[in-house]
Amino acid sequence: MTPRALNALNARSADAGASNVRGFTRRPLLAVAAASLLLLAGCGKKDEAPAGAASAPEAGATAGSAAPGEPLNIAFAYVGPVGDGGWTFAHDNARKALEKEFGARIKTSFVEKVPEAADAERVFRDMVQQGNTLVFGTTFGYMEPMLKVAADSPQVKFEHATGYKQAANLRTYDSRTYEGAYMAGLVAGAMSKTGTLGVVGSIPIPEVIRNINSFTLGAQSSNPKITVKVVWVNDWFNPPQETNAAQTLINAGADVLMQNTDSSAVLQTAEKNGKYAFGWDSDMSGYGPKAHLGSAVINWTPYYVATVKSVLDGSWSAGPGKHSWWGVKEGAIDLVSLNAAVPAEVKAKLDQVKAGLKDGSFVIWKGPIAGQDGKEVLAKDAVADDKFLQGIKFYVKGVEGQVPAGK
Template sequence: MHGRTWMQSLTLAAVLAAGLAGCAKSEPPKAAAPAPAPAAAAKPEPLKIGFIYVGPVADAGWTFAHDLGRKAVEARFGDKVKTTFIESVKEGPDAERVIRDLVAQGNKLIFATSFGFGDSMEKVAKDHPEVLFEHATGYKTAPNLRNYEGRFYENAYLAGVLAGMVTKSNVIGFVGSFPIPEVLRNINAFTLGARSTNPKVKTKVVWISTWVDPPKEAEAAQSLINQGADVLLQNTDSTAVLQTAEKNGKFAFGWDSDMSAFAPKAHLGSCAIIWAPYYLKAVNDVLEKTWKVENTKWGTKEGLTEVVKIPDSVPAAARAKVEEARAFLVANPGAVFRGPIQDNTGKEVLAAGVVGDDKFKGEMGFYVQGVDGKLPAGK
C-alpha cells in the first residue's frame, strides 16, 4: 500500500518538478544571471563588493563592527560601489557555495570575515582569478587572495594597563571562547599590560567553548568575580560580561564595539575594532588598480583598534598611563610582546630586547607569567 501511494507521490512530484523547471526555462534571462560581462556597458559599472559574515549583522559585536565598515564604504564611494552581504554563514562547506554565488552575481571584490571561511575562499579564488578575495584573520594567500587582521591585542594591552591601575584585589579576569592564538594573544597582552602598571596582578581565565552564549558568558563572568576578580575582559561577542560586572559593582571592558551604554558604572572603555579604514583602503586599492597581495595587520597606529569611551571617573594618573602606552604602540606597532617574556611555568619564551615577530604571535600557544592555570588542551 505504501508502495502505491509513493508511486503516486513520485509521479506528482515529478510533474511538479517539471512544472517548476518549465518556469525556470521560460524565464527571460535576468541581469543577475551569471554573466559577468560589464565591459560592454556604456557607463562605468559600479564595483560590486560582497561581504560574508559569520554572525547576524545585529550581533552588537564582531559582525556588527564589520558591517559598520561596509556602511563606511558605501558612504565614501557612493554609486561607484554596490555592496551585498550574507549574514550567519556557517563556517564549513556552505561557505564555498555562498562565495561562488557572490562571484556568479558579478561581485569583483569579496570579503570573508571569519577564519573558518579560509579554505572555501582559497578554492573559489583558484577558479576565479578575475575576482579579488580578502580574508579576515586568515593566513593563506594566492595571487588574488590576501589577508587582513587587526592587532586586537594592542587593545587588550591598553585595557590591561588600565586594569592594573584600577584593580583593588590584584586579580583580573578573562572570559575566553576558544584557546586559539588570537585569543591567547589577547589574554597575554591583557596580563602584560596589567603587570606593566601593577606587577602584583594575576589573571584568571575561564573558557566557555563558544563565541556567543550570553547566559554562559554571564555565568563565566560571575564565576570570575566570585573568585575575586574585579576587572574583567572578554573575547566573546556579547555584552553579558560587561553587564555582569555592572550588576556586581565591578569593572569590565567592551569588546569589538562601543558598549559603554550597557554598563554606565562598570565600563572602563571599549576595545573597539574600527574596520572602516581598512575597508576603505581595500576598495580604493581595487578602484585605483593598486591592489596587491599583502598580509595586513593594522592596529592602534592605523586607527583600526582603539580603546574608546574611557570614562571621566578614571583617575588622571591611570589615563596618563594608558595614553603613554598608546603613544608607545603608535610608535612601535605590535610591540606588546617584547622580551623578556616568560611563560607561566617560568620558561623564557622571548629574550630581553627581542620583539615577537609574526610567527611568534601567530602561533602563540602559552600563557605568560601572571596568568593562573595551565593552557587547556595543550600538548
C-alpha cells in the first residue's frame, strides 16, 4: 500500500472517531499519476456507511432544480473507464437508464478516469460551471473535493457514493454488497467438491471482511463443513496480482472462487483451470462462461431514478444523516446469470433467500454466529444492526488465516 493510501486510512480512522463511524474507507486515495490512469479501471470507490443512516431519499425541498422548460443537467464523475466491466460500468449503465427513463427532461454527461486526488476538485468545479445542477461522484476519494465544491455551490445538489460526510446540499449513498456475497456463497457451498472455497481480497477493511464473512455464511448454509481461504492483494484493480492470488487459491485446493476486486482476472483464471468463480459489481459472465457460476451485481438505477425524480419534483433534501444503504429490498443488489450447472434445488433455495431479503423475513447476520476462534459474536436470535455490520474486523468460523493487522 502506498504512503498516500496509508495516510487515507489513518485519516478515515480519525474521522470515524469524530463522527462515531466504525471502520475504514473502502477506497484509499490513489497515488497514481495521470499517465498511469490505465490502472484505475476499478480502483477507488467505496466506503462504510455511517450508523443510523437513512434507507432512502427523503422529502424536503431545496434550491437548484432545472429552470422551467429546461432539462435538468446531471454530471457523473467516474474513477475508471466506462468499459471496465465492473464498478464504473455499473454506474454508467445506470446513467444510461436515467436517460431512457426521463428522456428530454434531463441531460447527462460524464468524465471518466478522474483520479482520487486534487484534480477531482477541478473536475467538479468545471461541472458546476458548465451548468450542471445535480452532480454524482462515484468513488470514496471524492469526498473532500465534493465537500469543498458543494460549500461554494449552494445552488447545486451533490450525491457522493460510499462517503460518510454530508452537507446542506450533499448527501451520500451506498449498496449492501454483502447480500450479493451471501447469495454467491450459498451457490458456492453447494457446487464445491473439495469443500474449500477461495476469496481474492482487496484491502482488509470492514466492508471487504464483511463480504468474505457473508460469503462464508452463505456457503455454510449449503454445506456446514465448508472452509474459506483468503489471499489479499492490497489493491482494487491489479489484474496480474489478482491472477496470481487466484492461482494460489486453486493450488491450495479451492475449487470455487469469489473476489472483492474489480477486474475479471479471478474469473478468467478459474476458467483456465477448469474451476468455478463469480463476477463482482457487474455481470462478468462473458469473461469466463464455463467458470462463471453467477455475478453479484450492483444496480444503481433504482437509487438514481428515485434521486432524479425527487429533484424534478422538488422533494430532494440533504444534510446530516442523509445517507442511503440499499440492497436486495430496493432492487440494488442481485445474483444474476446463474450457470446452467447449478442444480434446481439450489436455485430454489437462492430464490427463497432473495424473497426473504426483499420482504425482510430473512436476515443474513442473525445469531448464533461465532468468530473463527469459536467465541460467539452474535447470540442466538440476535440480529446485527448497521453499526455492527459497518465495524466488522474479524473472521467468522470457517475462514482460515488471520485478518491482516494494522488496517
